[in-house]
Amino acid sequence: MTRVLATGTFDLLHPGHVFFLTQARSLGDELYVLVARDSMIKHKARPIVPEGQRLEMISAFGVVDKALLGSESDIFEPLKEIEPDIIVLGHDQFFDTRELEKSLGERGFKAKVVRVDDAMKCELCSSGRIIKRVLERYGQNEE
Numbered sequence: 001m002t003r004v005l006a007t008g009t010f011d012l013l014h015p016g017h018v019f020f021l022t023q024a025r026s027l028g029d030e031l032y033v034l035v036a037r038d039s040m041i042k043h044k045a046r047p048i049v050p051e052g053q054r055l056e057m058i059s060a061f062g063v064v065d066k067a068l069l070g071s072e073s074d075i076f077e078p079l080k081e082i083e084p085d086i087i088v089l090g091h092d093q094f095f096d097t098r099e100l101e102k103s104l105g106e107r108g109f110k111a112k113v114v115r116v117d118d119a120m121k122c123e124l125c126s127s128g129r130i131i132k133r134v135l136e137r138y139g140q141n142e143e
C-alpha cells in the first residue's frame with residue numbers, strides 16, 4: 001500500500017482542486033489530505049471558509065480516503081501519525097521539493113516528495129480568482 005499525502009488550503013473549491021487531488025491519488029493506493037489551519041495561513045489572505053468547513057468538503061471528495069486538519073504549530077507533527085510514502089506538492093505550492101525532502105529525512109521521515117507540475121487552466125480554477133470575481137461583481141465593501 002502506497003500512502004500519498006496532499007496538503008493545501010482548499011478555500012473556495014474549484015475544478016483545479018479536483019484535478020490536483022485526482023492526480024495525487026493516482027500516485028499511490030490511498031490518499032490522505034492535510035487541510036491547512038486558519039492560523040497557519042500567512043502567505044496569503046485569510047481564507048473565507050473556516051477550517052472545519054474546508055475539512056468537511058475535502059472529506060467528501062471521492063478520491064480522498066482521509067482528510068485531517070493540520071497542526072497549528074509544526075507542519076511535521078501530523079506526519080508521525082499519517083506516515084506517508086509520498087508527499088505530493090501542487091504546481092504553485094511554495095515548498096522546494098529537495099529542501100522539503102531533506103528536512104523530512106533529518107526528522108526521520110522516509111517520504112518521497114513529488115511535485116505535480118500540471119495545472120488545470122480555466123478562468124476560475126483558483127480560489128483567489130473566484131474572490132476577485134466576486135469583488136468585481138458585488139463591490140469591495142468589507143463586512
Ligand SMILES: Cc1cc2nc3c(=O)[nH]c(=O)nc-3n(C[C@H](O)[C@H](O)[C@H](O)COP(=O)(O)O)c2cc1C
Pocket residue numbers: 007008009010034035036037038040041069070071072074075076077078087090092093094095
Ligand atoms: C508536508 C507538509 C505538511 C504540512 N502540514 C501542515 C500542518 O500541519 N498544518 C498546516 O496548517 N499546514 C500544513 N502544511 C501547509 C499547508 O497545508 C499548505 O501546503 C500551505 O499552507 C500552502 O498552501 P496552499 O497551496 O493552499 O497555498 C503542510 C504542508 C506540507 C508540504
Ligand SMILES: Nc1ncnc2c1ncn2[C@@H]1O[C@H](COP(=O)(O)OP(=O)(O)OP(=O)(O)O)[C@@H](O)[C@H]1O
Pocket residue numbers: 007008009010011015016017019020044089090091092093118119120121122125126127128129
Ligand atoms: N488550477 C489548479 N490546477 C492544479 N492544481 C491546483 C489548481 N489550483 C490549486 N491547485 C492545487 O491545489 C492545492 C490547494 O491549493 P489552494 O488551496 O492554494 O488553491 P488555489 O486555488 O491555488 O488558491 P489561491 O488562488 O488562493 O492561490 C495546491 O496543491 C495547489 O497547487
